[in-house]
Amino acid sequence: MTSTTANTPAITPRLAPRLSGEVARARARGQPLVALESTIITHGMPWPQNLETARRVEREVRARGAVPATVAVLEGALHVGLEDEQLEQLAQARDVAKLSRADLAACIARGGTGATTVAATMICAHLAGIEVFATGGIGGVHRGAELSFDISADLRELALTPVTVVAAGAKAILDLPKTLEVLETLGVPVVAHGQDALPAFWSRDSGLAAPLRMDSAAEIAAAHRMRARLGLGGGQLVANPIPPEAEIPAADLAPLIDQAIAEAETRAISAKSLTPFLLQRIFELTDGRSLEANIALVLNNARLAADIASRLAAAAG
Helix, strand or coil: CCCCCCCCCCCCCCCCCEECHHHHHHHHHCCCEEEECCHHHHCCCCCCHHHHHHHHHHHHHHHCCCEEEEEEEECCEEEECCCHHHHHHHHHCCCCEEECCCCHHHHHHCCCCEEECHHHHHHHHHHCCCCEEECCCECCECCCHHHHCCECHHHHHHHHCCCEEEECCECCCCCHHHHHHHHHHCCCCEEEECCCECCECCECCCCCECCEEECCHHHHHHHHHHHHHCCCCCCEEEECCCCHHHCCCHHHHHHHHHHHHHHHHHCCCCHHHHHHHHHHHHHHHCCCHHHHHHHHHHHHHHHHHHHHHHHHHHHHC
């Protein structure tokens, strides 16, 4: 007799990430957790500012009563939460892979080391049961995407994975109107925190109106919970404007971004190499102001993410 389950595919258990001691204790106690990406360490900032910023971001999360969980793949092991010596090693590592949804599994299977983008960090955070993630800015639709089809996997991940992502908007080097249109098409809530305008990474106002506005961590946490109750998949994008004292006005940045994009086109730089190149050129063209602004906005996002995570933990308790 043929078994009724013979043709039923086996259900593969999900990979259990390796948790740092601090993250494991927080999970056991029901404490709020905030996921943090690692490409900002390996691809977004130079040494030693990358390590200093990573440590500062973790301190900001702790100061708001939550526990930081920096995500990375180290020698084939998925880590959610890094010990300090692991953080330092990653900050100095070379030839680290930049991981998104498409190559996360391959890196782990091959025993490689990789830093997680927004998309990959969302996947790993969800595997670890973490609902909130703080980053600098998300990827999006690149300028000229109608010809290149260069659209970040971050956008689709926001539609798939139930994690609330706190960012200073999409990176200003992108086509922001098209990015907003794609997010709308995918059904991703885009929430400006404390203002009506959509922020643009280094600048507080992109010139675009945000689809939604919420003024408190409590509102954002309540919306996160309501999406789950309604059975709606995917997460939320919380666009948190850079502090006023740290911003670079969009009008000042526009010609510099145009120059950097033109240089990238001349040098045929594209795909995963494009964003790091553009960020480095804008750092040079702004005499380092863009890096200072980047650090300020990441710290600001970490604070808001910790507040949201605390609200979610309190509601769960």
